[in-house]
Amino acid sequence: TECEGVALAIRDSMKKGTAELVVLHLLRSGRKYGYQIAQEISSRSNGLFTLKEGSLYPTLYRLEKNGYVASQKEFSPNQQRIRKYYSITEAGRAYFLEVREEYRQISEGIERILEECAET
Numbered sequence: 001t002e003c004e005g006v007a008l009a010i011r012d013s014m015k016k017g018t019a020e021l022v023v024l025h026l027l028r029s030g031r032k033y034g035y036q037i038a039q040e041i042s043s044r045s046n047g048l049f050t051l052k053e054g055s056l057y058p059t060l061y062r063l064e065k066n067g068y069v070a071s072q073k074e075f076s077p078n079q080q081r082i083r084k085y086y087s088i089t090e091a092g093r094a095y096f097l098e099v100r101e102e103y104r105q106i107s108e109g110i111e112r113i114l115e116e117c118a119e120t
Contacts, residue, residue, distance in 0.1 A: 019051055019059045021103055024088055024096040027069065031087035034060060060086055068092030 026032060026040055034056060042050045051059070063069040069086050076083045088096070 017106070018049070018103065019055055020063060021096070021099045022049070022051075023056070023059055023063065024068065024092055024099070027086060027088040028093065028096065031072075031085045033083045033085050037086070063092065066091075066095075068095045 022041055023037060026037055032040070034053070037060075038051055038053070038056050060069060060071075064071055064086070068089055069092055070089050071084050071086050073082050073084050075081075
């Protein structure tokens with residue numbers, strides 16, 4: 001039905017749109033490397049929301065390019081490799097507040113649409 005198609009499209013775009021929001025939120029508590037961010041997203045959502053590498057790293061690169069996130073490479077003696085740590089910038093903190101408010105408004109609007117669909 002039309003409502004099922006709407007729900008599917010909403011789910012896909014919500015996941016993409018929430019990636020930046022969730023990443024920025026996690027970085028507010030301190031710097032993290034990519035795999036750490038992915039694991040934290042999965043564990044905090046009890047596996048209901050995950051970001052695979054194919055979504056996470058493009059999100060991080062886009063945030064960095066826009067000045068919302070900064071990165072720093074460090075050698076990890078335990079792992080014998082270089083890790084890239086990401087941290088939120090002041091511009092990123094301000095952007096997070098904007099995106100969080102947009103998310104709240106969009107979520108409310110989507111709920112209203114889905115309620116209409118449930119009635120039909």
